[in-house]
Amino acid sequence: MTQTLRWGVLGAARFALNQMAPAIHAARGAELLAIATSSQEKAAPFEAFAPGLKVHLDYDALLADPSVDAVYIPLPNALHVDWTLKALAAGKHVLCEKPLGLKAEDFDRVIAARDETGLMAAEAFMITHHPQWARVRQLLAEGALGELRHVEAVFCFKNDDMTNIRNRAEVGGGALPDVGVYVMGSIRFATGQEPEAITHADLDWEAGVDTYAHVAARFPGFRYSGLVSTRLDNRQGVVFHGTEGRLTMTTPFTANAAGLAEIVLDRTGQPQQRESWPGLNQYVLQVEAFCRSVREGAPYACPLEFSRGTQAMIDAVYAAAGRGNGAG
Helix, strand or coil, X not given: CCCCEEEEEECCCHHHHHHHHHHHHHCCCEEEEEEECCCHHHHHHHHHHCCCCXXXXXXXXXXXXXXXXXXXXXXXXXXXXXXXXXXXXXXXXXXXXXXXXXXXXXXXXXXXXXXXXXXXXXXXXXXXXXXXXXXXXXXXXXXXXXCEEEEEEEEXXXXXXXXXXXXXXXXXXXXXXXXXXXXHHHHHHHHCCCCCEEEEEEEEEECCEEEEEEEEEECCCCEEEEEEECEEEEEXXXXXXXXXXXXXXXXXXXXXXXXXXXXXXXXXXXXXXXXXXXXXXXXXXXXXXXXXXXXXXXXCCCCXXXXXXXXXXXXXXXXXXXXXXXXX
């Protein structure tokens, strides 16, 4: 393998076109080499910013390409595990879009295959690579808020197009599969704590997918309230509330896309403190971190074991609501 990690993309998904393929193309230590899609026409927008891109008209053909070192998988949720396993079996490192699995036990097969092959495999939880989250974790660990007592996390957007994969049960759609990882995984990442119990789970369903989920949970040191929806106006934010202060994240999940990546620290009797990170692309940071882990063995902020823990929390929410994952 060369020092530059050569990437292929499985599928011409819109998110791959708008975010991840350009991020791979821009990342240091990475080269966007190939794409697999059903037609040359679907590949054309990718070729516009990556001239010379190899186009495979079959996913298996890309996995058989010896010049590809790593693959990014943006396929519908229900296909993630199978194609991750196929890619690992083909000798490729894998960065798979979230959620990698639709149940926690789905991760076990991927973890086993990762360990057996010695290859890198990870879920694309990009926020763990953005410095605003590293800073929040540092402030919490230092006790900047005194004792953390409550956390609120919200991520909502409106998508009522029933042909969209986020609204189709057969491909693993739903608000929790799509954005639950943000409001739950981010809190686990920042605090280092795991939920003890889901104390409230209120879900709305349409055509077999959850479209609204209000969740309360108890962690060892604090209580948690989370909201996700694919039927409400755009809103995101996280507030950490402690005995001595409050830490607010204004754009925690789509930093510098929906708004400035900024944290605001309010403590009684002290001037308000603001820190921001304009211009950083967390998708590029994610790809660069992945490449460093492959080339140098550098620690990775979001290993599969961590991602499995987030899915376990989502599974527990479905169970508390009396519905299985993806139940209609």
